[in-house]
Amino acid sequence: xxxxxxxxxxxxxxxxxxxxxxxxxxxxxxxxxxxxxxxxxxxxxxxxxxxxxxxxxxxxxxxxxxxxxxxxxxxxxxxxxxxxxxxxxxxxxxxxxxxxxxxxxxxxxxxxxxx
Amino acid sequence: xxxxxxxxxxxxxxxxxxxxxxxxxxxxxxxxxxxxxxxxxxxxxxxxxxxxxxxxxxxxxxxxxxxxxxxxxxxxxxxxxxxxxxxxxxxxxxxxxxxxxxxxxxxxxxxx
Numbered sequence: 001x002x003x004x005x006x007x008x009x010x011x012x013x014x015x016x017x018x019x020x021x022x023x024x025x026x027x028x029x030x031x032x033x034x035x036x037x038x039x040x041x042x043x044x045x046x047x048x049x050x051x052x053x054x055x056x057x058x059x060x061x062x063x064x065x066x067x068x069x070x071x072x073x074x075x076x077x078x079x080x081x082x083x084x085x086x087x088x089x090x091x092x093x094x095x096x097x098x099x100x101x102x103x104x105x106x107x108x109x110x111x112x113x114x115x
Numbered sequence: 116x117x118x119x120x121x122x123x124x125x126x127x128x129x130x131x132x133x134x135x136x137x138x139x140x141x142x143x144x145x146x147x148x149x150x151x152x153x154x155x156x157x158x159x160x161x162x163x164x165x166x167x168x169x170x171x172x173x174x175x176x177x178x179x180x181x182x183x184x185x186x187x188x189x190x191x192x193x194x195x196x197x198x199x200x201x202x203x204x205x206x207x208x209x210x211x212x213x214x215x216x217x218x219x220x221x222x223x224x225x226x227x
Contacts, residue, residue: 004158006158034215042220043218044205044217045217046216049214093159095215101211102147102166103161103164106158106160107158108158109156109158111156
């Protein structure tokens with residue numbers, strides 16, 4: 001149980017375009033979802049926390065208008081990278097939390113490359 | 116604010132040898148502590164967690180960790196390394212079960 005999927009697993013886009021990444025909890029309802037970013041050979045940095053039906057809470061330094069997060073249902077959250085630039089190239093990982101407050105289940109990640 | 120320090124960005128052990136990955140944390144409240152493993156180009160898999168119950172926590176794949184409050188440590192160990200253990204390991208802390216703060220990670224190399 002507690003499976004989280006992400007789609008796509010990798011995407012290449014041109015500079016200036018927007019990209020949407022989906023995060024789904026497949027067998028549980030996720031009241032909270034988290035989005036992380038991981039640069040090569042670095043740790044995960046939390047970008048934002050989203051609760052179903054509410055606006056996302058962004059970490060300091062993360063541009064809200066650039067990284068749009070929507071958590072429209074208890075099983076789906078999306079991250080849209082708007083007007084992507086090469087510096088946005090990274091590995092994006094989502095996690096989902098159900099009823100157990102301290103357990104997060106991680107998706108497999110999405111590799112974004114902006115050319 | 117909480118933080119995590121992982122000592123040693125790279126650790127190399129021989130197959131069959133003891134694995135010890137170090138993690139020290141800082142937290143203003145009793146923490147929840149976690150160890151995750153990440154294989155290349157994959158997400159994170161939970162190895163084990165400490166949530167204020169037993170201080171010695173056993174996880175998957177033969178790993179265990181001991182919470183030592185006096186030392187603010189949560190080191191990860193495995194008695195005998197296997198080639199399949201080669202991966203990157205992250206220690207993380209959470210206050211009140213909210214957002215996770217990760218350490219920088221330790222890459223474990225297992226030599227045959």
